[in-house]
Amino acid sequence: MHDIAYIRSNPQEFDAALARRGAEPVADRIIALDAHKREATTRVQQAQSRRNEASKAIGQAMGQGNKDKAEALKAEVAEIKTSMPEWEEAERAAAAELDHLLATLPNLPAADVPDGADESDNVEIAQWGEKRSFDFEPREHADIGPALGMDFETGTKLSGARFTFLRGDIARLHRALAQFMLDKQTRENGYTECNPPVLVGDEAMYGTDKLPKFAEDSFRTTDDRWLVPTSEVPLTYSVAGDILPDLAQPIRLTAHTLCFRSEAGSAGRDTRGFIRQHQFEKVEMVSICLPEDSDAEHERMTKCAEGILEALELPYRRMLLCTGDMGFGARKTYDLEVWLPGQGAYREISSCSNTGDFQARRMNARYRPEGEKKTAFVHTLNGSGLAVGRTLVAVMENYQQADGSVTVPEALAPYMGGVTKLEPAA
Incomplete structure (x- = not known):
């Protein structure tokens, strides 16, 4: 607003x-x-x-x-x-x-956001990590996944296109990734773990700028609730209508939840594999802070997301999105794109956005500046820390072996119960 x-x-x-x-x-x-x-x-x-x-x-x-x-x-x-x-x-x-x-009007872009029409005008800020050299032709996750328990056919039989059924060690690896991300964000990065509802009302979707713009991209129940497209919605809206007494330190929240998107605007894109699903999981980061702190908080949040990729030793690059590719509610966005050797391309795995007071105005979230009677609107930020399914894809493609197995990253060893490698079914 x-x-x-x-x-x-x-x-x-x-x-x-x-x-x-x-x-x-x-x-x-x-x-x-x-x-x-x-x-x-x-x-x-x-x-x-x-x-x-x-x-x-x-x-x-x-x-x-x-x-x-x-x-x-x-x-x-x-x-x-x-x-x-x-x-x-x-x-x-x-x-x-x-x-x-x-x-219906998007947020105004920050002064340092580059002008542009689409993703081709985004600006690369930095790269991290060395791309692995393979002595064989690396394959895409959709090709090696079925032998490892990534069952696309059963997912489709149960629910239709863009659903997947995970079995065995690959399901455990998916869970391990989420636990690892939560532990990093809470134990090292100072976020408070939350377990919010994944069904919300119109007010929460509107307050976090998902309505009316993105109604077609979301799933609605018969009793007029919405399945959350990301836990950004309940985490951010948790302060709706509040006058926050103390923001000397930003409020930092994180959650691992199911997320749901109809992908109405993505017909024909990523129809193979695990990249673009109707149901997926994400570890989300949300910050509520003073206006003067939001730029620094944006940098910090992005580094928290980058830390996950670095711990998993996955090469990535940071992109500053242009005006034409930035989300509706964002005033500035960094995307993290992970290298997928099977595709031979970088793909988005995290998006960290500063929305300024855009969401706060919609949901009337305020604070009282010291020494003043009038209240002012807080700033809100959100970011993926990370998208769990896409991280699983990145691990599969970067850690694949010639025989179709996938080595478990060392950082995930404490979560895998002694499993060090995903072996393909005979």
Whole structure:
């Protein structure tokens, strides 16, 4: 959500920032709607005030025996009651149109975000790790996975396309990855582990900018709840409506949950394998902090995600997303892309975003600056630490052996109960 006061004061700057994200200029329309709403609100308040005054005056006139005055006042009250609904409806209509318009506008990009149309305009910031040299032709995970227990056929039989059934040691490796990520984020990086619901209401989805923009990309139940696309939704919305008393240190939350996405906009993409599923798991990181701390917190969060990849010795690169590839609610985003030798390409495995006060305004999450009576909006950030399924894919492709087996990364040894290698079925 955007600050109306800022738009009124800086209409050209607001439109220019939206233009960087490919949006049409709307400041004049927003200002006109806001003015209409405020005029209607004023009319309603004036009418209510006059109605109350006239109602009191009726009793006084009756007490003084002035029937003519009392009747005139009654007629005035009746006229006010007749005209008020029109202004109340005008106020509701203007507010609804304004809220809808603001809800469909993306966040404004930070000044250092590069302009661009799509992912081809993203900027590489850094690379880490050496790509492994193979003495055989490395294969994609979808080709080596079935012999290791990655059962695509049963997943499809049970639930349709983009579902997978994991069996045996590969299921254990998937679980080990999630446990390892949680332990890193909680024991080393200072995040508080949470176990939130994965069914949420409209308010939580709207407050975290998933509605109305991404309704088609999410699953909705018959009782009007939503399956979360990421635990960013419940973790961030947990502070909705709050005035947080102490943000000297950011609030840092993490959770490992199931996530659900309809992938409505990805027809034909990654139809093979485990990359793009309707149901998947992620370890999410969320931070709530003071506005002046959010840039540093963004860097810190991204490093926490990078630490997982480095511990697993998976080569990756950090990308700064351009305006055309950045998420709807983000003002700045780093993507981490892991090297997949089977595909011969880098693929996204984590996205860490600073949303500024965009989500906080939508869900009314505030703090009270020291020494001030007025409250201000917090800043919120979210990032994957990491996507569990995609990390499993990266381990499979980077640690594969010529015979189709996969060596377990050393960092995961404490979680694997003595299993050091995934062996293909005979």
